[in-house]
Amino acid sequence: MRDHFDVVVVGAGAAGIAALRRLTAAGVDAVALEARDRVGGRAHTITTAAGFPVDCGAGWVHSADENPLAGPIAAAGFTLDRSPPHWMKQAFNRDFSEAEQRAYRAAFNALDERLTAAAKTGVDRPASDFFEPNGRWNPLLDAFSSYYNGAEFEAVSVLDYAAYEDSGVNWRVREGYGAAVASFAALDHVITGCPVTTIHHDGAELTLDTGKGRITARAVIVCVPTPALAKGGLTFSPGLPDKAQAAAGLPLGLADKVFIGLDAPDDLPLEGHLFGHKDRTATASYHLRPFGRPYIEAFLGGACARDLEAAGAGAMADFCLQELGELLGSDVGRRLHVLGETHWAADPWALGSYSHALPGHMGDRAVLAAPVEDRIFFAGEATHATFYSTVHGAWPSGERAADEVLAALA
């Protein structure tokens, strides 16, 4: 490996891939150092034993009509599926009558209006402060928060929650969103299996300690998830306490998936949806037969996912099999078999799923995004003010940081 590059990008997830593309297109001598043996980070598609692809991380092309990746994904030959999302309706109204679903949606909309109004006051508080006291649907609303934010509303800043922009259009990629993101990486300029541990910025040049030796650079773009900065996986010398504190204010919530194969699937609706339980927060959301494939994709978040991950391999799958068995009966239960489960909290290069701002910490996104000494730049989903927590937030953040580097080098 060469020991000097003009620009080093640390981390080759969506943000790092976007930054590297922009730099190499501008003819800059740049490299991305990636800790894992693959690119894509939290956008990661695998092929199951059943032979079809599944997204372990990002799966939805959110705000698809405004998403800067939608066009390139289609142009690269991937198949965009534009059918509406599954999560609006309970299949068979199972254990959740039409009237109850209407009441839940009304409670959801009312909470959303209170959160929007609260954000206009400019005072930051936990989003849970705006639950209806003893509201019938609060547990399920918190389950929604555990999927959407990766954390229950109590840990979510109302200002940051309201700042997220969503066009409401959600598409998917048949071959996998992760596969599409990874396909955009300029692999000739990526070194995998190369974690960066320290960035020294006390000399004329930056010096990086990496798993493959020391490298010097004129500028770096740091694209790692916030826990690496908050917990010391990646450090600076001298230290950058503002960055560590900002990263701590933007922890990664947790979302995990379980992929469950389904024999003789025809009695379950294509692209159907089920909540495991309507009365509690510790429950999964089930996507039935995505793309018409013979499986169910379970989505778990927040404390429920954290506790089940901590309980060891298989605990999450057992939880889902039990919920599905109770909902669909033992006949369907006998036809289910586990294809896999994710463990994003235990993944050392992620330590979670997507960022949310703790109450009082909305401003941390701008603090994290700010350059240091005009040679240390920061990108990643957590640095985006309005599309945080997503691939389409990570991507433009990488492009923004690359533009900052180009201006600094010029």
Ligand SMILES: Cc1cc2nc3c(=O)[nH]c(=O)nc-3n(C[C@H](O)[C@H](O)[C@H](O)COP(=O)(O)OP(=O)(O)OC[C@H]3O[C@@H](n4cnc5c(N)ncnc54)[C@H](O)[C@@H]3O)c2cc1C
């Ligand atoms: C279960 C789940 C579901 C999701 N669903 C969606 C969805 O439907 N739609 C959506 O848009 N988003 C979704 N997301 C979020 C989305 O995946 C992320 O927001 C986005 O991929 C983050 O990109 P990033 O580049 O900021 O970070 P990452 O993808 O985490 O990239 C950071 C890279 O840095 C590397 N790294 C870490 N530490 C070091 C180090 N010390 N040295 C070198 N490299 C290092 C990592 O290995 C990683 O490759 C989901 C995520 C999860 C986990």
